[in-house]
Amino acid sequence: MNIKSLVEADNIAYKINGNKLFHNISFSVKKGEALHISGPNGSGKSTLIRIILGITKQIKGSIYHSKSIDISYLGHKNALKNYLSVSDNLMLQGLSNDNELNNLLVLLGLKKFLDVTVANLSYGQQKKLALLRIFLNKSNLIVLDEPFVGLDSDAQDIVEKFLINEINLGKALVYTSHIKSNIDSKILNLK
Amino acid sequence: MRSWLGPILLFILIMVSYPLTIEFLEQDLEKGFYSLLWISILLSMMFSTEDIFLEDYNDGSLEQIIISSTSFPFMVAKKILIYWLMIGIPISILSFLFSLGITQNLSISLFLFPMALISSYIFLNLFVFGTALSLNKGSVLGALITMPLALPVLIVLGKSIIAIQFGINYLEFLLLLLGCLSIIITVVPFIVSYVIKTHLE
Numbered sequence: 164m165n166i167k168s169l170v171e172a173d174n175i176a177y178k179i180n181g182n183k184l185f186h187n188i189s190f191s192v193k194k195g196e197a198l199h200i201s202g203p204n205g206s207g208k209s210t211l212i213r214i215i216l217g218i219t220k221q222i223k224g225s226i227y228h229s230k231s232i233d234i235s236y237l238g239h240k241n242a243l244k245n246y247l248s249v250s251d252n253l254m255l256q257g258l259s260n261d262n263e264l265n266n267l268l269v270l271l272g273l274k275k276f277l278d279v280t281v282a283n284l285s286y287g288q289q290k291k292l293a294l295l296r297i298f299l300n301k302s303n304l305i306v307l308d309e310p311f312v313g314l315d316s317d318a319q320d321i322v323e324k325f326l327i328n329e330i331n332l333g334k335a336l337v338y339t340s341h342i343k344s345n346i347d348s349k350i351l352n353l354k
Numbered sequence: 355m356r357s358w359l360g361p362i363l364l365f366i367l368i369m370v371s372y373p374l375t376i377e378f379l380e381q382d383l384e385k386g387f388y389s390l391l392w393i394s395i396l397l398s399m400m401f402s403t404e405d406i407f408l409e410d411y412n413d414g415s416l417e418q419i420i421i422s423s424t425s426f427p428f429m430v431a432k433k434i435l436i437y438w439l440m441i442g443i444p445i446s447i448l449s450f451l452f453s454l455g456i457t458q459n460l461s462i463s464l465f466l467f468p469m470a471l472i473s474s475y476i477f478l479n480l481f482v483f484g485t486a487l488s489l490n491k492g493s494v495l496g497a498l499i500t501m502p503l504a505l506p507v508l509i510v511l512g513k514s515i516i517a518i519q520f521g522i523n524y525l526e527f528l529l530l531l532l533g534c535l536s537i538i539i540t541v542v543p544f545i546v547s548y549v550i551k552t553h554l555e
Binding site for chain 1: 409412413414415417418420421423551554555
């Protein structure tokens with residue numbers, strides 16, 4: 164494994180019910196790099212993300228993680244408690260009530276919804292709330308599965324700018340997206 | 355709130371129903387009470403673990419825990435401990451109070467209290483294992499798988515009451531349960547975390 168890489172995949176393959184989802188996939192993600200996993204529906208983008216995270220095991224090949232790796236992840240499920248308020252969810256996620264959080268809440272338009280239960284927020288607002296965890300992370304690898312789905316163009320801009328800034332700060336990004344973005348990324352196309 | 359209060363209310367309901375639905379004279383109530391008490395603890399613990407992981411599984415929190423640097427078996431053990439503190443201990447205290455109220459026998463009720471504490475923790479661990487096995491497949495399957503494991507504990511609990519009544523070997527039964535508990539609380543979190551990871555795959 165290249166010592167600069169945070170994640171490196173070597174000829175990995177995955178099958179579902181005996182059908183090949185993808186095979187011979189190799190890539191590496193170094194600090195300050197972004198990897199955009201693209202492909203049509205059902206091509207295995209989310210599965211590949213889960214393999215990178217170590218949740219799902221590939222059937223062939225190897226995946227290496229740097230010893231210093233610390234991952235923050237947002238997938239299709241946003242890990243929010245629907246019956247709790249926005250502020251309770253923030254507390255549960257260990258996000259402290261500091262200036263940085265307050266600024267982000269204002270920026271994303273969530274400040275006035277602090278006492279509203281998550282179940283009463285729209286899908287886009289829930290997504291923004293879940294993204295706060297990513298915004299305030301201290302990890303060196305950000306993994307996102309369709310981060311722009313459900314966001315309006317303003318929010319998408321904010322997320323994009325944040326991610327570009329994080330990459331410039333030396334963090335790595337792996338993401339899937341069907342929505343065009345301005346993030347300068349290596350592209351891994353699953354067919 | 356539902357998963358906390360539900361099992362405790364179920365336990366109270368069974369305990370209150372017992373003297374109301376049986377035709378024994380007051381002095382005979384003790385006869386079937388202890389068996390019912392252990393079964394009530396067993397059912398309450400089964401009920402309490404019904405959706406212990408389901409919510410976290412559905413909203414993606416389990417994935418977040420697994421990819422975080424925190425030890426997953428440790429998180430499982432912590433979750434079981436919190437359930438025991440919130441549900442097991444109140445039920446054990448209620449067991450003592452109902453035992454005292456129904457049998458009016460202080461010494462047996464005092465002996466019964468540590469047994470209730472230990473057995474509730476054992477049952478909780480066993481049913482958490484069952485719930486993990488049947489995660490997203492309904493809790494009945496898990497309960498069916500776990501029930502045979504709980505039967506030996508019920509037998510020991512039944513024998514321990516006889517031992518208390520005859521004034522023999524009580525401590526040995528308590529130590530036997532403690533031994534079972536120490537093995538179970540060490541092993542179950544690892545098995546459960548492995549089973550949940552397999553589900554998430």
